[in-house]
Amino acid sequence: MLKNQVPINTIQITQKAASKVKQFADEKSMSKFGLKVSVKGGGCSGLTYVLDIVECHDEEDKIIKSSGIEVYIPKKAFVFLAGTVLDFSDGLNGKGFEFTNPNAKKTCGCGTSFSV
Amino acid sequence: MNRITTNQISENLSTRTLLLDDNGRIIDNFLVLNSTAEDLLLVSDSSEISDLNEQITKYIILENITIEDISNSYKRISIVGNGSYKFLSKILKSNPLKSKNVFLNDFNFFVFIDKSKSIEWIDIIIQSKDLSKLENIILKNIPEISDLDFKKFRFHHLVTVLDEIIGINPLELSLINLISFTKGCYIGQEVIARMDTYSKVTRKLVRLKSDFPFQQKRITTIKNKNAGHLISYLSEESQNNKFVALALIKNKEVVNSIFCGGKPVYISD
Numbered sequence: 001m002l003k004n005q006v007p008i009n010t011i012q013i014t015q016k017a018a019s020k021v022k023q024f025a026d027e028k029s030m031s032k033f034g035l036k037v038s039v040k041g042g043g044c045s046g047l048t049y050v051l052d053i054v055e056c057h058d059e060e061d062k063i064i065k066s067s068g069i070e071v072y073i074p075k076k077a078f079v080f081l082a083g084t085v086l087d088f089s090d091g092l093n094g095k096g097f098e099f100t101n102p103n104a105k106k107t108c109g110c111g112t113s114f115s116v
Numbered sequence: 117m118n119r120i121t122t123n124q125i126s127e128n129l130s131t132r133t134l135l136l137d138d139n140g141r142i143i144d145n146f147l148v149l150n151s152t153a154e155d156l157l158l159v160s161d162s163s164e165i166s167d168l169n170e171q172i173t174k175y176i177i178l179e180n181i182t183i184e185d186i187s188n189s190y191k192r193i194s195i196v197g198n199g200s201y202k203f204l205s206k207i208l209k210s211n212p213l214k215s216k217n218v219f220l221n222d223f224n225f226f227v228f229i230d231k232s233k234s235i236e237w238i239d240i241i242i243q244s245k246d247l248s249k250l251e252n253i254i255l256k257n258i259p260e261i262s263d264l265d266f267k268k269f270r271f272h273h274l275v276t277v278l279d280e281i282i283g284i285n286p287l288e289l290s291l292i293n294l295i296s297f298t299k300g301c302y303i304g305q306e307v308i309a310r311m312d313t314y315s316k317v318t319r320k321l322v323r324l325k326s327d328f329p330f331q332q333k334r335i336t337t338i339k340n341k342n343a344g345h346l347i348s349y350l351s352e353e354s355q356n357n358k359f360v361a362l363a364l365i366k367n368k369e370v371v372n373s374i375f376c377g378g379k380p381v382y383i384s385d
Contacts, residue, residue, distance in 0.1 A: 041175025042119025044306035045138045076177055106138060108306045115138045 008083040008102070010064050011037065011071060017088040017097060018067035025053050034070035036061075037086065039077040043113025045106055047080060049099055079103075080116060117148060117156060120175050120303050122286070124296040127153055130215040130228050134286055134294050135171060140307030141283045144168050145294070149226045149241060150217060157226070159192060159241055161278035175303075191247045193240045193254065196269065200236040201229070207253060213238075223249055232293040235273045267350060271323055271360050280347045280362065287317045288364055319344060322365050323384045324376070325358040331377040335363055343369040346376070360384070 013021070013035065025033040036052040057063055057072035064071045073081060083102040089095045095111060104114035118125045123133035125148050135144040146168070147159040160168045169183050195204060204227065205213045208220065215228045225242035242250055261269065270277070274290075281289055287308065295308060311317055324335075330349040337343045349361030365374065365383070374381055 039177055040119070040179070041177055042303065043301045044303065046120075046175065046303045047177075048119070048301070074178055080177075108301075113301065 011066070011073065011081055011084040011086065013066040013069060013071060014085065014087045015067050016090075017086045018069050020088045020090075020097070021053060021069055028053065030055060032056075034063075034072045036072045037077070037081060037084075038074050039080045044108035044110075045104075045113040045115040047115060048113045049097075051097060117158075118299065119301070120172070121148075122295045122302055122304070122308070124299045125156075130226070132228075132230060132232050132294055134291065135168075136286070136302075136304030136308070138303055138307075140285050140304035140311070142278075142281050142286055142289075143171055145278050145281070145291075147228055147239060147241070149228060157241070159190075159239070163279075189244055190241055191244050193242065193247075193250065195238040195240065195254070195258070196233075196235065198236055200238050203258060204238055207257075220253075221249070225250060232291065233273070233275055235275070237275075264350075264352065267348075268354055268360070271348075271350065271354075271362055274321055274323060274362070276321070276347065276362060284347070284364065285311065285317070287311050288319045289321050317367075319364045319366055320370065321347075322363055322370065324349075324361045324363050324381045325384045326361070326376060326379060326381040327358065328377075328379040329359050330361050330381075334376070335365060335381065336375045337369060338373050338375070340375075342366075343372075343374045 021035050030053065033053050033055060034057055036054045038050040038052070039047050040050050042048050054072065057070070058074065060075050061072040062075055062078050064073065080103055081101065085100040087098045087100065089098050098111055101114060103116050105116055107114040117133070121133040121135050123131050125131055125133060130147065130149045132145070132147050134142055135146070137143055145161045149157040149159060162168050165185050165187055169185065172183060201213050208218055210218070213227070213229060217224060217226050223243070223246040225240050225246065228239040228241070230237040230239055240250065276289060286292070286294060297309070297312070324346070329351060330346060333346045334342065335344040335346065344363050344365035346361045346363045350359060354360045370383060
């Protein structure tokens with residue numbers, strides 16, 4: 001599936017991103033975990049992505065399973081993230097976790113913030 | 117507020133800061149007073165508080181933050197000009213004067229020393245119910261000036277107000293004191309950092325004088341090309357029978373002859 005073909009009612013985690021999340025969870029010795037993907041105000045373009053590895057989800061989170069991991073997204077943040085692909089770019093010049101967000105009209109140079 | 121505005125906002129530290137859009141252009145200019153971990157008192161320069169409320173609210177996504185409009189409960193008095201620090205220090209019996217919450221007789225108020233201005237400038241934020249008490253003390257000693265005189269005074273010291281600078285990049289207005297280059301990201305930061313690093317600021321704020329009233333905003337070169345624009349002007353004659361204005365002029369035209377409506381205008385020191 002191409003990045004721009006992710007259904008708008010979900011988000012997708014690539015295998016590479018998922019294995020990196022699993023690696024971080026292992027380092028924290030977390031047997032049960034999920035990836036919390038959220039958004040907060042601020043950053044160069046107005047809205048900033050927030051990633052966190054958590055043990056459980058909150059009541060109002062939307063839960064999606066992608067590439068073998070559970071992804072928790074607060075419903076208020078989902079409106080900004082629907083259709084997003086989360087990838088991981090490694091190597092010396094890699095950018096780490098990378099978002100491809102169809103809702104973003106503009107992103108900053110480092111890719112951590114966006115505007116809609 | 118630290119994530120969305122230009123200046124460093126720290127607990128128990130009052131500061132002046134800018135809210136920019138993602139293109140680095142000014143939306144609002146406000147004071148953040150008495151900031152604690154739980155509460156911030158924002159004093160906006162905007163006359164449209166609902167606009168500011170809307171601008172900030174759109175960046176509140178998951179945080180448990182509420183904004184309350186308490187405009188009717190507070191008033192602002194500005195004491196400006198040389199001698200202002202000395203004057204207020206004398207009243208408060210406090211030296212050196214610092215930005216803080218002060219107590220005087222049976223009331224209290226916030227004093228903000230605004231170092232971003234080119235002259236001594238103090239903003240006092242006081243509860244509306246105590247305003248007359250403070251006015252009685254201040255106006256006994258220094259005069260209240262009219263709106264027109266205040267505008268002349270501002271122009272003389274290259275001090276702008278929010279209505280004149282909305283949509284302009286703060287670096288063009290020399291508002292660099294309101295920007296922290298070390299605090300990390302805020303809205304518009306990428307544009308501001310790039311313009312500063314690569315010296316991409318192409319216009320500057322100047323005071324213009326003319327023998328004729330300013331009749332249009334556009335400032336031109338001798339070849340009628342764009343040299344800049346007025347951001348504010350006085351329709352009455354000011355000192356020495358001259359008309360004065362504040363304008364943003366292209367750096368490369370500052371040393372050349374410039375015109376407004378075909379009449380020559382001069383950049384005043």
